[in-house]
Amino acid sequence: MLHLILFLFFGAVCVAGAVNLLVQSHPINSALSLIAVMAALAGEYLLLGAEFVAAVQVIVYAGAIMVLFVITIMLLNAGKEERTKGSRVAILLGVPGLLIGAVLVAWTLLFRSNTTMVAIGAEPGSPKAIARLLFHDFLLPFEVTSVLILIAIMGAVVLASRPEAVAKTAGERSETTPELVGAGRNRG
Amino acid sequence: MSITAFIIISLIKSVAVVFVLLTAVAYSVWLERKVSAHIQNRWGPTRVGPFGLLQPLADGVKFIFKEDLTQPYVYKPLYIAAPIIAVVFAISSIAVIPFGTWVTVGPWGTTFMQITDLNIGLLVVLGITSMGVYGVALAGWASNSKYSLLGGLRASAQMISYEVSLGLSLVGVLIMSGSLSLREIVDAQGGRFWGFIPRWNIFHGQTIAFFIYLISAYAETNRTPFDLPEAESELVAGYHTEYSAMKFAMFFMAEYANMVTVACLATLLFLGGWHGPIFGPPILQALMPVFWFCLKVFFFMFLYVWVRWTLPRFRYDQLMAFGWKVLLPLAVANIVVTALIVALRAQYPGFLSFL
Numbered sequence: 001m002l003h004l005i006l007f008l009f010f011g012a013v014c015v016a017g018a019v020n021l022l023v024q025s026h027p028i029n030s031a032l033s034l035i036a037v038m039a040a041l042a043g044e045y046l047l048l049g050a051e052f053v054a055a056v057q058v059i060v061y062a063g064a065i066m067v068l069f070v071i072t073i074m075l076l077n078a079g080k081e082e083r084t085k086g087s088r089v090a091i092l093l094g095v096p097g098l099l100i101g102a103v104l105v106a107w108t109l110l111f112r113s114n115t116t117m118v119a120i121g122a123e124p125g126s127p128k129a130i131a132r133l134l135f136h137d138f139l140l141p142f143e144v145t146s147v148l149i150l151i152a153i154m155g156a157v158v159l160a161s162r163p164e165a166v167a168k169t170a171g172e173r174s175e176t177t178p179e180l181v182g183a184g185r186n187r188g
Numbered sequence: 189m190s191i192t193a194f195i196i197i198s199l200i201k202s203v204a205v206v207f208v209l210l211t212a213v214a215y216s217v218w219l220e221r222k223v224s225a226h227i228q229n230r231w232g233p234t235r236v237g238p239f240g241l242l243q244p245l246a247d248g249v250k251f252i253f254k255e256d257l258t259q260p261y262v263y264k265p266l267y268i269a270a271p272i273i274a275v276v277f278a279i280s281s282i283a284v285i286p287f288g289t290w291v292t293v294g295p296w297g298t299t300f301m302q303i304t305d306l307n308i309g310l311l312v313v314l315g316i317t318s319m320g321v322y323g324v325a326l327a328g329w330a331s332n333s334k335y336s337l338l339g340g341l342r343a344s345a346q347m348i349s350y351e352v353s354l355g356l357s358l359v360g361v362l363i364m365s366g367s368l369s370l371r372e373i374v375d376a377q378g379g380r381f382w383g384f385i386p387r388w389n390i391f392h393g394q395t396i397a398f399f400i401y402l403i404s405a406y407a408e409t410n411r412t413p414f415d416l417p418e419a420e421s422e423l424v425a426g427y428h429t430e431y432s433a434m435k436f437a438m439f440f441m442a443e444y445a446n447m448v449t450v451a452c453l454a455t456l457l458f459l460g461g462w463h464g465p466i467f468g469p470p471i472l473q474a475l476m477p478v479f480w481f482c483l484k485v486f487f488f489m490f491l492y493v494w495v496r497w498t499l500p501r502f503r504y505d506q507l508m509a510f511g512w513k514v515l516l517p518l519a520v521a522n523i524v525v526t527a528l529i530v531a532l533r534a535q536y537p538g539f540l541s542f543l
Contacts, residue, residue, distance in 0.1 A: 028326075028329065032266075039319075051306075051307070052308060052311070055308050055312065055315050058319065059315045063351075067322070067344055067348050071344055074328070126307065127308065
C-alpha cells in the first residue's frame with residue numbers, strides 16, 4: 001500500500017516536473033525541473049527494486065550531466081525566452097493525437113499484453129546481479145559499447161580542438177609559427 | 189522489533205545524529221580558528237568561555253540577529269533556494285554513515301549505531317554529495333554578480349572534475365571488500381597483520397587510493413589548496429559574496445558538514461572505521477568503537493585545518509591539469525592493479541599472500 005502511494009507520488013512529481021519544464025520561460029528553471037524529473041525517476045527505480053540503477057541515475061544524470069547543462073546556461077547567460085502564441089496546427093492535431101496515443105498505450109498495456117506481474121526484487125537489481133550480467137553474461141556487447149563511446153569521445157575532442165592543434169597532430173608543424181607553439185606550451 | 193519501536197528508535201537516532209553533526213560543525217569552526225591562530229603565533233578566540241569554547245554559540249547568535257540583506261538585482265527564488273539546497277544535501281548524507289557496532293535498547297532488541305544501513309550506502313553518499321554542487325552553482329548564478337558567477341562556475345567545474353577521481357579511488361576498496369554497504373566494508377577490515385599492524389585498507393594495498401581520495405576530497409570541499417571558488421584575493425568571497433546573516437551561515441555550515449562527511453568516509457573506507465584496541469569494563473567496551481571512530485574523524489578534521497594554513501593556493505590551470513592528468517590515470521591504474529591481484533588470488537590462493 002505504502003509502495004503504491006509512493007509510486008504514484010513520484011510519478012506525479014515526474015509528470016509535474018516535465019510539464020513545468022515546458023511551461024517555464026527561463027532556461028535555468030527548465031533545467032531545474034528536469035533535475036526534479038530525474039530525481040523522481042530515481043525514486044521510481046528504487047521502488048521497483050532497481051537500487052543500483054536508481055543510484056546511478058542520481059549520480060550520473062542529476063549530479064553530472066545536468067550540472068553541465070546548468071553550467072552551460074550560466075556561461076551563455078541565457079535570458080528569458082519570449083513567449084510565442086504557438087502554431088494552431090500543433091493544438092488542433094497535437095492535443096487529440098496525444099489523447100489517442102495515451103489511450104492506445106493504456107489499453108495495450110492493460111488488455112493486450114501477455115506480460116505477467118513479478119514480485120519486487122525478482123528481477124536482478126542489486127549491484128552484484130547487474131555486475132554479473134554486465135561482466136559475465138553480456139561481456140562482449142558491453143566492451144564493444146565502451147569502445148563505441150571511446151570513439152565518440154575522441155571525435156568530440158577532435159571537433160572541439162583548435163585548428164592549429166589539429167595541424168600539429170597531422171604533422172604540419174611548419175604552418176604553426178614558433179610563437180604560437182610556445183604560447184600553447186606555456187598555457188599547458 | 190515492532191514497527192512503533194522501530195519508528196521511535198529511528199527518530200531518536202536521527203535527532204541525536206543531526207545534533208552531534210551540527211555541534212561538530214560548530215566546533216570545527218572553533219578548531220579552525222584556534223589552530224590557525226596557533227600556526228600564526230596568535231591566541232585565537234579566548235574571550236567567550238574558557239579557551240573561547242563558547243565562541244560558536246556567540247557566532248550563532250550573531251548570525252541570527254544580523255540584518256538579512258537581499259539585493260534588488262538578485263534572482264530571488266533561486267537566491268533563497270541555493271543555501272537551503274547546499275545545507276540540506278550536506279547534512280542528509282550523514283544518514284547512512286555507521287559510527288560503531290550496535291547497542292542493545294532495553295527490551296526491543298539491538299540496533300545499529302547508524303540511522304539506516306543500506307546495501308548501496310556508499311552510492312547514496314556519492315549521489316547526495318554530487319547533488320550538493322547545485323547549491324553552489326545556483327548561488328553563483330542567482331546572485332547576479334560577476335564575482336559570484338565566477339566563483340560558482342569555478343566551484344562546479346572543480347567539483348565535477350575531482351568527483352571522477354574521488355569515485356574511482358574508492359573502487360579499489362570496493363573490489364577488496366566486495367560490497368557497497370559501509371558496514372560490510374568496515375567489517376572486512378577487522379584483524380591484524382603479524383599481530384600488530386591493523387588490517388585497514390590503507391595498509392592493505394590501498395595506500396595510493398587513500399592519498400588520491402584525500403586530495404580529491406580537499407578539492408570536493410573547496411578547501412585550500414583548492415579553494416579557487418572563494419579565492420579572496422581574486423573573487424572577494426566567490427559564490428557567497430552577496431549573502432549575509434543566516435543565508436551565509438548556511439553555506440558555512442554546508443562546507444563544514446561536507447568536511448565531516450568526507451572525513452567519516454575516509455575513516456570508514458581506509459582507516460578501518462571503529463576498529464581499534466578494546467579493553468576495560470563492559471560499559472567502556474561498548475563505547476570504545478565510537479571513541480576510535482570519532483578520534484579518526486578528528487584526525488582528518490585537524491589535517492584539513494593544518495593543510496589549509498600551510499599550503500598556498502593552486503593556479504586554476506594547475507588544478508585542472510593535476511586532476512585530469514595525474515589523479516585520474518593514477519586512480520585507474522590503482523583499479524587495474526587491485527583487480528588483477530584479487531582475480532589472481534581467487535585463481536591461485538597463495539598469490540602474494542603477505543599483502
